[in-house]
Amino acid sequence: MTLKDTPEEWQVTATTTPFRGNKTSVRTDSVVMPDGTVVTRDYQVHPGSVAVLALDGEGRVLVLRQYRHPVRHKxxxxxxxxxxxPGENPLHAAQRELYEEAHVKAEDWRVLTDVYTTPGGCDEAVRVFLARDLSEAEGARYEVSEEEADMELARVPLGDLVRGALAGELHNTCLVVGALSAAAALAGDGFDALRPADAPWPARPFEA
Incomplete structure (x- = not known):
């Protein structure tokens, strides 16, 4: 038996959008179930995201600490x-985020993993990249504001992140998924066996 997620779309008989925000919205669909009944499903419509596990030559991961108001945590x-x-190249987006949040660039990029963060209530898809061969970016630092103005930056051994995730001390989805995926890749066929940075991403199709 091959374990592989497959695309499928059940019939939607009606759709409304009761809320529209700056970046996301909430949609209500009337969906036909296999037994013919029609139920409503509310979910957040999300543009999609990218994340970067940036690993330096000493095996340390670049991490940042940020306040997240919905969960009342840093x-x-x-x-x-x-x-x-829509259609933005995810590698370009990841390179932008690494520059803006850490003023760092990377020469070697791979796809670490692709995930749906909360598929029961949101259509957000995230592509997590592995970035290596790091160096400081050229030019002025990106001017941050709001929560990002209070960010702390650090470089932490990959093993410490794995231990923190398993101990219930680290909770951010992208950090946990990225760290565990990187550790699994190291224990398996290695980073060079990962998908290339321009690998197809059906959840968020993009221009090359």
Missing amino acids: LWEIPAGLLDV
Whole structure:
């Protein structure tokens, strides 16, 4: 038996959008179930995101600490951000986020993993990249504001992130998924066996 997620779309008989925000909205669909009944499903419509597990030559991951108001926590995270426009190349978005949040560039990029963050209530898809061969970016630092103005930056051994995730001390989805995926890749066929940075992403099709 091959374990592989497959696309499928059940019939939608009606759709409304009761809320529209700056970047996301909420949609209500009337969906036909296999037994013929029609139920409503509310979910957040999201543009999609990218995240970057940036690994330096000493095996340390670049992380940042940021306040997240919905959960009332300061969370350790990896650089991440929204796709700005439909069809945006996710690699370009990831390179932008690494520059803006850490003023760092990378020469080697791979796809670490692709995930749906909360598929029961949101259509957000995230592509997590592995970035290596790091160096400081050229030019002026990106001017941050709001929550980002209070960010802390650090470089932490990958193993410490794995231990923190398993101990229930680190909770950010992209950090946990990225760290565990990187550790699994190292224990398996290695980073060079990962998908190339321009690998197809059916959840968020993009221009090359």
